Amino acid sequence: MFSVNSITKGLQKTSITQVRTATKRAAGSRTNKNDSAGRRLGPKVFEGNFVSPGQIIMRQRGTKIHPGENCGIGKDHTIFALEPGFVKFYYDPFHPLRKYVGVALKKDYTLPKDHFDPRLRRFGYVEITDEAEALKEESRMSRKEYLQQAELTKKKQMRAHHDQALSTTFQEQLSQFVELSDDEATLAIERLVNNYKLIRLDHSIEDANQQSTFNYILSLKSLLANNKITQEELTTLKEKYIKLAEKLDRDVTVDFSTKQLTKYLNSEQRSALRNDIKEKLNGFKNKVISSEDKKHIEQLISTPLAFNKVERADLTSDYLPSVLPESVEETVFDPEKGIPEGGKVITKYDNTLRKTIKIGRTKEAFLNQL
Amino acid sequence: MLRIFKRSLNSGKGIWSNFSNRSETLKVQNIKPHAATYHSPLLIDDAFKSAYEILQQESEKIYQRAQTVEKDDLKDKLLSQAESKNPEVLYNIQNGNDLDITQPVYRNHLKKQWENYDLMILMQRLEQFKVIPDTLPTIQPTVDVKVKFPHITNGEFNRWIVPGEFLPSFLTKQPPTIKLQQFDNYKNESKLFSIVLINPDEPNLETNSFKTTLNFGVSNLSLSLTDDSLDVTKYLKYENGSEEFSMFKSYEPILPEVNAGDYQRACLFVFEQPEKINVDQINAEDFDIRSFVNNYNLSPVGGTMWRQKYDRSVNDVRSEYGLSKGRVFHRVRKPFPLI
Numbered sequence: 175m176f177s178v179n180s181i182t183k184g185l186q187k188t189s190i191t192q193v194r195t196a197t198k199r200a201a202g203s204r205t206n207k208n209d210s211a212g213r214r215l216g217p218k219v220f221e222g223n224f225v226s227p228g229q230i231i232m233r234q235r236g237t238k239i240h241p242g243e244n245c246g247i248g249k250d251h252t253i254f255a256l257e258p259g260f261v262k263f264y265y266d267p268f269h270p271l272r273k274y275v276g277v278a279l280k281k282d283y284t285l286p287k288d289h290f291d292p293r294l295r296r297f298g299y300v301e302i303t304d305e306a307e308a309l310k311e312e313s314r315m316s317r318k319e320y321l322q323q324a325e326l327t328k329k330k331q332m333r334a335h336h337d338q339a340l341s342t343t344f345q346e347q348l349s350q351f352v353e354l355s356d357d358e359a360t361l362a363i364e365r366l367v368n369n370y371k372l373i374r375l376d377h378s379i380e381d382a383n384q385q386s387t388f389n390y391i392l393s394l395k396s397l398l399a400n401n402k403i404t405q406e407e408l409t410t411l412k413e414k415y416i417k418l419a420e421k422l423d424r425d426v427t428v429d430f431s432t433k434q435l436t437k438y439l440n441s442e443q444r445s446a447l448r449n450d451i452k453e454k455l456n457g458f459k460n461k462v463i464s465s466e467d468k469k470h471i472e473q474l475i476s477t478p479l480a481f482n483k484v485e486r487a488d489l490t491s492d493y494l495p496s497v498l499p500e501s502v503e504e505t506v507f508d509p510e511k512g513i514p515e516g517g518k519v520i521t522k523y524d525n526t527l528r529k530t531i532k533i534g535r536t537k538e539a540f541l542n543q544l
Numbered sequence: 545m546l547r548i549f550k551r552s553l554n555s556g557k558g559i560w561s562n563f564s565n566r567s568e569t570l571k572v573q574n575i576k577p578h579a580a581t582y583h584s585p586l587l588i589d590d591a592f593k594s595a596y597e598i599l600q601q602e603s604e605k606i607y608q609r610a611q612t613v614e615k616d617d618l619k620d621k622l623l624s625q626a627e628s629k630n631p632e633v634l635y636n637i638q639n640g641n642d643l644d645i646t647q648p649v650y651r652n653h654l655k656k657q658w659e660n661y662d663l664m665i666l667m668q669r670l671e672q673f674k675v676i677p678d679t680l681p682t683i684q685p686t687v688d689v690k691v692k693f694p695h696i697t698n699g700e701f702n703r704w705i706v707p708g709e710f711l712p713s714f715l716t717k718q719p720p721t722i723k724l725q726q727f728d729n730y731k732n733e734s735k736l737f738s739i740v741l742i743n744p745d746e747p748n749l750e751t752n753s754f755k756t757t758l759n760f761g762v763s764n765l766s767l768s769l770t771d772d773s774l775d776v777t778k779y780l781k782y783e784n785g786s787e788e789f790s791m792f793k794s795y796e797p798i799l800p801e802v803n804a805g806d807y808q809r810a811c812l813f814v815f816e817q818p819e820k821i822n823v824d825q826i827n828a829e830d831f832d833i834r835s836f837v838n839n840y841n842l843s844p845v846g847g848t849m850w851r852q853k854y855d856r857s858v859n860d861v862r863s864e865y866g867l868s869k870g871r872v873f874h875r876v877r878k879p880f881p882l883i
Contacts, residue, residue, distance in 0.1 A: 259881060279881070279882040289677070290677045290682060292677055292678045293678055296881070297749070298752065298877040299803055299878070300878050301874075302873065311803070312802050372694075372697060375697065377694070381694070384780055385694055388780055389695060392864075400863070416784075525583050
């Protein structure tokens with residue numbers, strides 16, 4: 175029988191030798207070796223510290239902390255100050271999961287500010303006290319502005335030229351409407367030129383009149399502000415002008431299309447005039463229109479003070495269409511029976527017949543060729 | 545569109561043909577004589593006629609209900625509803641005719657139109673340019689405020705201004721025409737308004753910060769639905785002494801100085817007054833709008849804003865108002881802290 179002892183003795187005598195089989199080496203030693211130096215991340219200034227614009231407050235990977243008031247963020251999420259002030263770390267109730275850092279412009283100012291409080295803002299610009307330098311800075315132009323100068327001067331000259339031309343025509347015509355002294359005439363012409371410019375922009379005659387009066391009153395006030403006249407003079411000049419304006423507006427106004435002076439008509443007279451013209455125009459409906467008729471219609475439509483630009487365009491398309499409607503029977507012929515001189519054959523779709531038909535139109539139908 | 549003229553062809557007895565209690569402005573206006581010809585599908589006229597009758601009957605019922613209602617806003621809503629499917633009303637709305645603001649249906653349409661575009665633009669500009677909360681804490685407009693400068697003879701600016709845009713000083717040198725379009729004034733009553741124009745971007749060199757200046761202040765301005773604007777006519781009346789409102793600060797345009805920031809904001813606010821007020825002791829040079837609103841118990845109902853910066857017309861306007869030459873700042877912003 176073997177005793178237990180003899181077995182353990184036998185085991186003790188046999189030494190276990192490790193055998194390496196053909197397997198792959200253990201991996202992992204290759205990449206883990208590459209450890210870089212610390213990136214020195216973290217806050218660079220702390221709560222309450224003073225920072226200048228551009229100073230770095232925080233270096234970080236990702237936005238551990240978000241840029242708050244008066245702070246900017248770089249492409250590597252570096253947070254820096256935009257304004258000089260005191261660093262404050264805070265939470266914003268609008269983004270409860272974020273931490274913020276901001277720059278408070280005053281030491282005792284807390285962030286975030288109350289949502290409905292006005293912002294505290296820094297001006298930061300310094301006045302130039304040297305007069306010559308100030309003048310130089312003021313007259314400095316951007317490249318764009320500099321390049322526009324030639325065109326601007328040209329436009330200004332053109333405007334002045336245009337105004338001058340208007341004043342001359344008005345001066346020649348004014349005496350036909352009202353008798354005024356020389357001083358009054360100068361004011362009146364100025365007023366009429368301004369009125370013309372406003373009426374051209376679709377102001378009503380009455381609005382334009384009021385605006386011109388108001389302009390004059392403001393120009394008087396400007397003289398008063400510059401101590402060129404006294405308060406009493408202002409009052410007398412104002413009253414004088416208002417009287418002149420009343421006298422002028424009663425008799426004369428400007429026609430925007432011809433740029434000529436014309437007799438003033440009040441709104442009732444104008445609407446009566448409009449109705450009268452429309453009635454006359456209706457006489458030309460559904461008729462062949464000769465070149466004389468065309469001229470007459472054009473004249474009626476452009477009667478001074480009757481219609482504005484839009485109304486004129488509407489009336490022109492109604493009464494002087496480029497092609498007369500087919501309801502004018504004289505302008506329609508049957509193309510199968512031969513084509514008269516200057517006539518044209520038009521192919522069109524007829525809605526009731528549901529097919530294309532050919533219609534002949536005489537040359538009178540084409541008003542645009544008259 | 546031509547079908548709507550068959551109002552009389554349809555029985556002609558319904559509520560939409562009866563103009564004894566209804567306004568004439570609910571009739572079709574400004575028919576274009578040469579509207580594009582429309583060829584209706586076969587038998588559509590009969591269908592239209594019966595649909596018209598049904599809608600008209602419904603409208604009649606709503607009118608009857610409106611008579612029993614006491615509350616103004618509900619009554620207005622019903623009256624608007626009663627006309628909202630009337631083809632003539634729809635024609636007027638679609639063709640952009642001048643709509644009669646006293647009619648609930650048109651007023652509600654205009655309100656919706658305002659809320660869907662102009663109000664959104666306004667709120668965007670007020671928030672993005674930080675007008676709120678730099679001036680008032682916040683504002684919930686109920687009145688459409690439009691501004692234009694009618695003295696200008698340059699066609700480019702002959703229009704209502706869009707909130708937030710840059711305006712040149714030659715344009716803003718005269719007080720603007722301000723139009724207040726009310727929408728919840730159901731009975732076309734006259735209400736009292738105050739208007740202020742402030743500039744929160746005036747440099748304050750003592751503190752190296754900004755202060756607010758008051759550039760225009762009007763109070764006790766009585767306006768209704770139809771008489772809705774402060775314009776040259778009223779300014780002239782004021783000049784001639786037959787005043788309809790009080791002016792606690794006469795108009796002084798915003799005239800930015802050279803390099804004084806990127807731009808200055810002109811903030812125009814309209815307040816509704818509970819009663820007539822007498823504004824005195826206003827510090828226009830350093831104006832506190834929040835205390836002003838509190839002191840006079842005003843409720844902000846609307847506003848608009850534009851921006852201005854130094855331009856070549858500033859000096860001329862300065863001399864027109866008898867102001868001294870403006871300061872010139874260095875164009876580089878210095879890092880001096882707030883005092």
